[in-house]
Amino acid sequence: MSEAPTFEPLGDDAVLIRFGAGIDAALSARVHAAAARIAAMDIPGILDLVPGYASLGVICDGAFRADDRQAFAYERIVETLRGTIEENASAMVSKPRIVDIPVRYDGPDLDDVARRAGLTATEAAARHAAGDYTVAMLGFAPGFPYLLGLDPALHTPRRATPRTRVPPGSVAIGGAQTAVYPQTLPGGWNLIGRTPLALFDLSRTPPNLVAPGDRVRFRAIDHEEFETLCTKNSA
Amino acid sequence: MxxxxxxxxxxxxxxxxxxxxxxxxxxxxxxxxxxxxxxxxxxxxxxxxxxxxxxxxxxxxxxxxxxxxxxxxxxxxxxxxxxxxxxxxxxxxxxxxxxxxxxxxxxxxxxxxxxxxxxxxxxxxxxxxxxxxxxxxxxxxxxxxxxxxxxxxxxxxxxxxxxxxxxxxxxxxxxSPRWFDPASPLPLRLVDGAHTGALTEASRAALATREFRVAADSNRVGFRLDGPRLELAHPLELVSEAVAAGTLQLPPGGQPIALAAEHPTTGGYPRIAHLIAVDRARLAQRRPGDAVRFAWCDPREADAARRARESMLQCIEYECDYRLRAL
Structure with a gap:
């Protein structure tokens, strides 16, 4: 039986719901179930929901009504949230989407990652592509997915000196986490490959390729297929 | 036509x-x-x-x-x-x-x-x-x-x-509203963050008593605050989670950052305090080099200030509407 969530203020107009600590698939599933329930309730005064690995931020309109009965109050919002997520949460969760992401495993840090793991670059790439990943959260930048499910053999500490420009589509490992850079960003993660897919594209609706709770599978592709997909995407 | x-x-x-x-x-x-x-x-x-x-x-x-x-x-x-x-x-x-x-x-x-x-x-x-x-x-x-x-x-x-x-x-x-006074000596008010208790006693006191200055590289993402270097009593291992406008994060360098309008949605640094909602606009009017002082405030005071300000703003909006109609 999982523990009941706890609530803490995040300033005077936001609340953090905590389901536990650390990075764990079961915790992550509870976060997404709670987010889905709260979103479905359309509670007045709630502006936004921010899933984390083990917690859910609830951003409120601290001043949504001025009269005393309706104004935001921490205790009242907590009571509402508690009631909302304690109902049968699992009933709300739909079957996760599976998103296939083709990757050309030729990143500048692939050799470092492989060496630490005592593997060849090809073996390291195969292990990464064999994983079954879940999008725990999006954060840091629009569309940046933090993925659960990295093979422990591939855990690699962040680079001592972060790069100022990581190219878009870079597939990277930072500690126990793996992710795909949606656009050119600074970053200290180890770059092991690149996808020709756009993770975040404002001309699409929705702009994000993956959403919290989605399952992700990486598929190794060669240079030729990478170029073909790039051409197809830009067409 | x-x-x-x-x-x-x-x-x-x-x-x-x-x-x-x-x-x-x-x-x-x-x-x-x-x-x-x-x-x-x-x-x-x-x-x-x-x-x-x-x-x-x-x-x-x-x-x-x-x-x-x-x-x-x-x-x-x-x-x-x-x-x-x-x-x-x-x-x-x-x-x-x-x-x-x-x-x-x-x-x-x-x-x-x-x-x-x-x-x-x-x-x-x-x-x-x-x-x-x-x-x-x-x-x-x-x-x-x-x-x-x-x-x-x-x-x-x-x-x-x-x-x-x-x-x-x-x-x-x-x-020009009373709360709009960038030169006001009144401190910006803080409520506790999740990791306020992890600060050393000296750092917790420094935050509320010492003067900070808005650093030159502050922008719409956040205000970097030059001042006493703040320290945790012991290191924390945190995973990224939600942050909010007004969150004071403490990166390893010890220079706090007050998050502003364009803050990332999540962050992994300790949250040592939160600027209260009504004082975010006051910080927004500080320029690089301006002095900033903070003071701890009770969450009930933050609530009361927010409600009072909202009532006043709604009165002003109503009055503007009424007067524009009458013109």
Whole structure:
């Protein structure tokens, strides 16, 4: 039986719901179930929901009504949230989407990652592509997915000196986490490959390729297929 | 039918001028931040003064203002920082609606006090919303004009005014609100964060007693605060989770960062405190180099301050609406 969530203020107009600590698939599933329930309730005064690995931020309109009965109050919002997520949460969760992401495993840090793991670059790439990943959260930048499910053999500490420009589509490992850079960003993660897919594209609706709770599978592709997909995407 | 051509032309953009509204809410789960006006109070009152809705888009002007040419008759209201603004040579009075005729040129200079001024146009700036909002997220490049600051030659389309507007400037204005005083010695108020207790006793005291200064590399993402180096009693292993506007994060260097409108949706640094909601607008008016003092406050005081301010803002909005009707 999982523990009941706890609530803490995040300033005077936001609340953090905590389901536990650390990075764990079961915790992550509870976060997404709670987010889905709260979103479905359309509670007045709630502006936004921010899933984390083990917690859910609830951003409120601290001043949504001025009269005393309706104004935001921490205790009242907590009571509402508690009631909302304690109902049968699992009933709300739909079957996760599976998103296939083709990757050309030729990143500048692939050799470092492989060496630490005592593997060849090809073996390291195969292990990464064999994983079954879940999008725990999006954060840091629009569309940046933090993925659960990295093979422990591939855990690699962040680079001592972060790069100022990581190219878009870079597939990277930072500690126990793996992710795909949606656009050119600074970053200290180890770059092991690149996808020709756009993770975040404002001309699409929705702009994000993956959403919290989605399952992700990486598929190794060669240079030729990478170029073909790039051409197809830009067409 | 002749279609009325209602635009404002940007002749010079100024230091950093962008289109903003109340912010982009509802998709933080995709990593898309809120952006929106840094001084939400000044922006809200500028809209009220020209009969706009709270969500209408306006200009946020930073430090040095733009030069704008009106290609249409319009009514504007300037609020926020004390900006030296002139219309065809005559001073543009702030905190009141001012009609401008087609061909008027608004030349904005520097700011005497504060860091951010707001210029609202009757009908709002009617650019296409991006992901549900007309605010510009400069850091993420999301919003009108490709998510960038305004540049010379940009044309700002105006929406239809929501009411008949005055042809002469009324004699009344909003008094520059008491809470809008960038030079106020009153400290900015903090409530506890999740990791306030992890600070050393000395650092916790320093935060509330020592002077900090807004660092030069502060921007719409956050305010870096130069001052005493703050330390944790013991290191924390944290995973990324939600942060909010006003969150004070403590990176390993010991220099706290107060998150602002364009903050990332999640962060992994310790959250040592949160600026209370009503004091976010006050921080937004501080410039690089300005002194900042903090004081711990009871969450009940924060609640009371928020409610009092909301009541006052709603009274002012109601009064503006009433007076605009009477004109």
């Amino acid at each position: 002749h279609k009325e051509f209602r635009v404002i032309a940007v002749v010079k953009p100024g230091f950093l001028t962008s289109v903003q509204d109340r912010g982009r809410y509802g998709i933080a789960g995709l990593g898309v931040g809120h952006a929106g006006a840094m001084d939400d109070v000044a922006a809200r009152l500028a809209n009220a003064l020209v009969g706009n809705a709270r969500d209408d888009a306006l200009l946020e002007i930073t430090l040095t203002g733009p030069t704008l040419r009106c290609e249409t008759d319009t009514v504007v209201a300037l609020t926020g920082a004390e900006l030296d603004a002139r219309v065809d040579g005559a001073p543009l009075p702030a905190w009141r609606p001012v009609p401008l005729v087609r061909g008027s040129v608004v030349v904005c200079g520097g700011m005497r006090r504060g860091a951010r001024a707001y210029l609202a146009f009757a009908g709002g700036i009617d650019v296409a919303p991006v992901l549900g909002s007309r605010s510009t997220d400069l850091n993420a490049a999301i919003g009108p004009f490709g998510g960038r600051a305004l540049a010379a030659g940009d044309l700002l389309p105006l929406g239809r005014p929501r009411r008949t507007l005055p042809s002469r400037a009324p004699a009344w204005s909003i008094a």
